[in-house]
Amino acid sequence: MGNDLLPxxxxxxxxxxxxxxxxxxxxxxxxxxxxxxxxxDVGESSLYPALQRLLLSGWVAAxxxxxxxxxxxxxxxxxxxxxxxxxxxxxxxxxxxxxxxKVMSCA
Amino acid sequence: MRLIRRLLYFFRQRRQTAELAEEMEFHxxxxxxxxxxxxxxNRRMGPSTLAREDARAVWLPxxxxxxxQDLRVGLRMLRRSPGFxxxxxxxxxxxxxxxxxxxxxxxxxxFRPYPLVTHQERLAALTGTARSDSGPTLxxxxxxxxxxxxxxxxxxxxxxxxxxxxxxxxxxxxxxxGSIVSANYFDAIxxxxxxxxxxxxxQDVGSKAHPVTVISYQLWQSRFKGDPAIVGxxxxxxxxxxxxxxxxxxxxxxxxxxxxxQFWVPASMEETFEGGPYKLEDRSARWxxxxxxxxxxxxxxxxxxxxxxxxRRLETDFPATNRGRGMKLWPLWQTPFNNAGTLLPxxxxxxxxxxxxxxxxxxxxxxxxxxxxxxxxHEMTVRVAVGAGRSRLLQQLVTEGLVLSAxxxxxxxxxxxxxxxxxxxxxxxxxxxxxxxxxxIDWRVLAxxxxxxxxxxxxxxxxxxxxxxxIDLAAALKSEMxxxxxxxxxxxxxxxxxxxxxxSLSFLLLVGAGLxxxxxxxxxxxxxxxxxxxxxxxxxxLRGAGYELQxxxxxxxxxxxxxxxxxxxxxxxxxxxTPLSYGSYSSSPIAVDAYQPPPDEPPTxxxxxxxxxxxSTIGIPLLSGREFTPADNETAxxxxxxxxxxxxxxxxxxxxxxxxxxVNGQWRQVIGVAKVSKYQSVRENPKPFFYxxxxxxxxxxxxxxxxxxxxxxxxxxxxxxxxxxxxxxxxPYEVISLQEQMDRSTSAQRxxxxxxxxxxxxxxxxxxxxxxxxxxYTVSQSSRELGLRMALGAGASNLLRQVMSRGLTLTAAGIxxxxxxxxxxxxxxxxxxxxxxxxxxxxxxxxxxxxxxxxIAACFLPAWRATRTDPARILRD
Numbered sequence: 014m015g016n017d018l019l020p021x022x023x024x025x026x027x028x029x030x031x032x033x034x035x036x037x038x039x040x041x042x043x044x045x046x047x048x049x050x051x052x053x054d055v056g057e058s059s060l061y062p063a064l065q066r067l068l069l070s071g072w073v074a075a076x077x078x079x080x081x082x083x084x085x086x087x088x089x090x091x092x093x094x095x096x097x098x099x100x101x102x103x104x105x106x107x108x109x110x111x112x113x114x115k116v117m118s119c120a
Numbered sequence: 121m122r123l124i125r126r127l128l129y130f131f132r133q134r135r136q137t138a139e140l141a142e143e144m145e146f147h148x149x150x151x152x153x154x155x156x157x158x159x160x161x162n163r164r165m166g167p168s169t170l171a172r173e174d175a176r177a178v179w180l181p182x183x184x185x186x187x188x189q190d191l192r193v194g195l196r197m198l199r200r201s202p203g204f205x206x207x208x209x210x211x212x213x214x215x216x217x218x219x220x221x222x223x224x225x226x227x228x229x230x231f232r233p234y235p236l237v238t239h240q241e242r243l244a245a246l247t248g249t250a251r252s253d254s255g256p257t258l259x260x261x262x263x264x265x266x267x268x269x270x271x272x273x274x275x276x277x278x279x280x281x282x283x284x285x286x287x288x289x290x291x292x293x294x295x296x297x298g299s300i301v302s303a304n305y306f307d308a309i310x311x312x313x314x315x316x317x318x319x320x321x322x323q324d325v326g327s328k329a330h331p332v333t334v335i336s337y338q339l340w341q342s343r344f345k346g347d348p349a350i351v352g353x354x355x356x357x358x359x360x361x362x363x364x365x366x367x368x369x370x371x372x373x374x375x376x377x378x379x380x381x382q383f384w385v386p387a388s389m390e391e392t393f394e395g396g397p398y399k400l401e402d403r404s405a406r407w408x409x410x411x412x413x414x415x416x417x418x419x420x421x422x423x424x425x426x427x428x429x430x431x432r433r434l435e436t437d438f439p440a441t442n443r444g445r446g447m448k449l450w451p452l453w454q455t456p457f458n459n460a461g462t463l464l465p466x467x468x469x470x471x472x473x474x475x476x477x478x479x480x481x482x483x484x485x486x487x488x489x490x491x492x493x494x495x496x497x498h499e500m501t502v503r504v505a506v507g508a509g510r511s512r513l514l515q516q517l518v519t520e521g522l523v524l525s526a527x528x529x530x531x532x533x534x535x536x537x538x539x540x541x542x543x544x545x546x547x548x549x550x551x552x553x554x555x556x557x558x559x560x561i562d563w564r565v566l567a568x569x570x571x572x573x574x575x576x577x578x579x580x581x582x583x584x585x586x587x588x589x590x591i592d593l594a595a596a597l598k599s600e601m602x603x604x605x606x607x608x609x610x611x612x613x614x615x616x617x618x619x620x621x622x623x624s625l626s627f628l629l630l631v632g633a634g635l636x637x638x639x640x641x642x643x644x645x646x647x648x649x650x651x652x653x654x655x656x657x658x659x660x661x662l663r664g665a666g667y668e669l670q671x672x673x674x675x676x677x678x679x680x681x682x683x684x685x686x687x688x689x690x691x692x693x694x695x696x697x698t699p700l701s702y703g704s705y706s707s708s709p710i711a712v713d714a715y716q717p718p719p720d721e722p723p724t725x726x727x728x729x730x731x732x733x734x735x736s737t738i739g740i741p742l743l744s745g746r747e748f749t750p751a752d753n754e755t756a757x758x759x760x761x762x763x764x765x766x767x768x769x770x771x772x773x774x775x776x777x778x779x780x781x782x783v784n785g786q787w788r789q790v791i792g793v794a795k796v797s798k799y800q801s802v803r804e805n806p807k808p809f810f811y812x813x814x815x816x817x818x819x820x821x822x823x824x825x826x827x828x829x830x831x832x833x834x835x836x837x838x839x840x841x842x843x844x845x846x847x848x849x850x851x852p853y854e855v856i857s858l859q860e861q862m863d864r865s866t867s868a869q870r871x872x873x874x875x876x877x878x879x880x881x882x883x884x885x886x887x888x889x890x891x892x893x894x895x896x897y898t899v900s901q902s903s904r905e906l907g908l909r910m911a912l913g914a915g916a917s918n919l920l921r922q923v924m925s926r927g928l929t930l931t932a933a934g935i936x937x938x939x940x941x942x943x944x945x946x947x948x949x950x951x952x953x954x955x956x957x958x959x960x961x962x963x964x965x966x967x968x969x970x971x972x973x974x975x976i977a978a979c980f981l982p983a984w985r986a987t988r989t990d991p992a993r994i995l996r997d
Contacts, residue, residue, distance in 0.1 A: 065178035
């Protein structure tokens with residue numbers, strides 16, 4: 014999975030899943046799966062490189078914390094620049110979807 | 121920001137990797153819990169190692185990440201076989217060190233010769249040219265001013281003219297070298313005195329108008345004891361009190377390759393130091409050596425074009441002095457008026473030689489690596505078997521080569537650092553003043569050395585890399601298991617090629633060294649036409665001490681009386697110039713009765729002014745007539761002595777004694793014929809030359825020749841006492857024998873011989889080691905075959921012959937190749953050779969013998985070991 018998405022979309026989805034507070038990797042994957050009603054099943058081979066990219070860009074920050082079942086887990090949260098980036102990507106995404114819809118409806 | 125984060129990651133790599141693994145493991149466990157099946161997690165998520173690598177690759181490309189690992193492996197490999205490592209590093213250190221040292225000399229002497237001078241890349245030397253003279257000429261002051269006014273592409277013109285004085289401080293007088301410079305000198309070269317200041321504009325105008333001087337840091341420290349209030353004090357230079365206006369910074373040596381300047385005076389003081397009439401307004405008086413600084417972005421060609429155009433205008437404006445004359449710019453490293461020109465060919469040859477040595481060292485280390493690559497064949501095969509790609513293997517090998525050559529390069533730079541001032545050791549001091557030939561290790565030398573290091577890494581990494589290409593997994597694993605030596609053929613060809621290459625390169629160097637030694641021998645055995653044994657040479661600088669003519673004549677007479685009275689002195693005589701010295705002779709147009717010069721003959725002949733008894737003192741035989749006596753003085757009839765070349769040329773071999781010779785427009789009677797001798801250089805051809813009595817054409821800068829059996833040191837102290845007794849401010853020059861004088865004049869040859877002999881010996885040693893290594897290896901690899909042969913009845917001598925003949929075949933191939941290369945290239949030694957053919961059979965023969973003996977020595981031990989093979993043991997194994 015993930016490979017079928019538009020390029021860069023996965024990073025945006027991961028960012029989006031963090032708007033309501035920090036999550037660990039598994040939580041992000043679960044969240045995406047739940048919200049998308051099982052359409053987006055993100056494996057670790059695409060999720061963790063995506064998280065590393067976001068860390069490298071400084072859009073998320075990572076921090077170790079305790080999980081629901083009291084185990085050590087690494088939590089990711091949005092940074093200020095991450096929020097800004099998400100907003101920008103949302104706008105861009107809306108523009109793109111609109112464009113695609115226009116093209117498709119005329120076809 | 122991203123770069124900083126990447127760097128942070130790089131330094132915390134280990135922790136980051138562990139954290140990533142922990143986090144992903146946690147993820148997997150949760151998936152497992154959710155589905156209750158470990159394998160389902162793996163099925164759904166793919167192999168975890170790959171995922172982890174993908175995630176890590178976001179931060180750092182994997183090949184970069186593996187470099188520290190490769191470095192560790194490389195260092196471990198070096199530690200594991202210390203013998204190999206030490207030999208390989210030593211070979212490479214010598215190779216790289218020799219290169220770096222020569223680079224530093226070339227940089228420090230030819231390209232950035234002047235410490236502390238800014239923007240040397242824009243400096244160029246300026247000389248005049250003359251249609252009648254093939255070499256460069258000096259420039260007149262008015263011409264230089266005109267160039268300065270007109271040329272738009274030049275930032276500044278700098279005048280420098282080397283000069284000397286006898287500096288008397290306290291009871292010690294000492295020869296000191298300095299420069300006559302234009303007033304803009306220090307500003308134009310960007311050197312600022314640490315005390316006081318440089319010269320002010322206008323201080324280079326007028327006759328003896330500005331007696332001021334800037335002194336060097338060294339002079340300030342050694343002769344003025346670092347006096348902090350030195351500026352404003354007076355110092356007598358050439359008889360005139362000069363005000364010290366500044367002290368140059370430490371390390372500034374002036375702008376003359378070969379000598380460090382101790383003082384600078386403005387051009388207005390030129391008469392005091394140069395002698396002769398006032399030259400600053402005389403367009404025909406050419407005496408200036410000059411540099412220009414080009415404006416940024418201007419090429420030498422553009423500046424030359426402009427310069428030539430101005431020179432042409434000067435030709436039409438001042439035909440009387442400038443007809444047929446031009447101006448020429450030289451790149452700094454070709455500067456014709458200092459030692460750069462004489463050192464250029466020597467440094468060029470040295471560069472070629474050290475590149476050879478590096479190649480030989482690389483071939484040697486390559487051979488060692490080949491041996492090791494065989495030992496590591498198993499390791500490589502296993503690596504390939506567990507999935508290492510070719511490029512990954514190559515990266516490992518190149519990294520290991522890099523470790524090797526980086527260690528060697530560090531050692532090499534240390535060698536170069538120690539040797540950077542070593543070149544001057546090969547050159548003797550002249551006139552009691554030591555030469556200065558500083559090497560310079562700057563970023564360009566470092567970059568070049570790094571380039572050499574990378575080049576050798578490439579060569580070294582290439583050898584084992586060629587081997588990995590041939591790894592055939594199945595066959596290799598199988599053969600490793602059965603213990604059969606396989607694929608040795610290709611390797612032995614490569615090894616043999618490397619040995620042949622080494623032998624041929626060292627043969628080439630041996631021939632070069634042999635040729636130079638031969639010509640040095642010829643020069644040493646050459647009869648210069650005067651006695652070299654039992655004749656000493658020295659001088660007293662009267663002009664530097666400010667003596668005028670009459671006083672100098674008087675001083676000379678008195679000193680001569682005192683010297684002749686010393687015990688052990690046979691005779692003594694003054695002369696304007698000593699044979700083979702740095703000074704130049706006078707020359708004059710001549711005329712002879714009944715002789716019509718052909719139109720292409722040079723109109724002037726050189727001559728020396730010599731005192732009574734000169735010929736008997738210096739040992740030049742008179743073929744006819746008499747020599748000068750004290751009676752041949754300024755009031756007597758003008759006379760001259762000519763050499764036999766002149767007799768043959770101007771009098772068709774008839775004895776000219778009693779006939780007339782016109783010199784400088786004055787007719788003189790020829791009173792004697794002297795045998796031809798060497799005048800300026802030992803390598804010159806016999807040339808026309810004549811002598812005038814010193815008293816009839818007196819100059820104050822005179823040399824003193826003394827015939828004695830006593831050693832130079834004894835005479836030196838006695839002479840210093842006598843000179844001091846006559847004038848407490850005077851000291852004689854260094855006292856040396858004429859043999860010493862001859863040796864000094866051949867210093868370029870001696871430097872080349874020394875270096876080629878040392879490096880040729882080094883190359884021979886390396887090649888011998890290489891040959892030995894190959895032969896030992898061959899013997900150890902073919903022990904089974906040797907054992908079989910022995911079992912079948914081959915005697916020890918038989919085996920010895922077999923092994924030796926293989927080694928000697930390689931040597932013969934190398935020598936043949938080397939001889940061909942030598943025949944083609946020894947011409948390049950050019951004028952360093954003297955009366956020796958570049959194809960001298962004796963030299964080639966000797967090199968052949970030396971190389972063969974070395975080869976036999978290298979092959980004998982392995983061959984002997986072969987005869988000790990125990991056939992029973994070998995066959996049992």
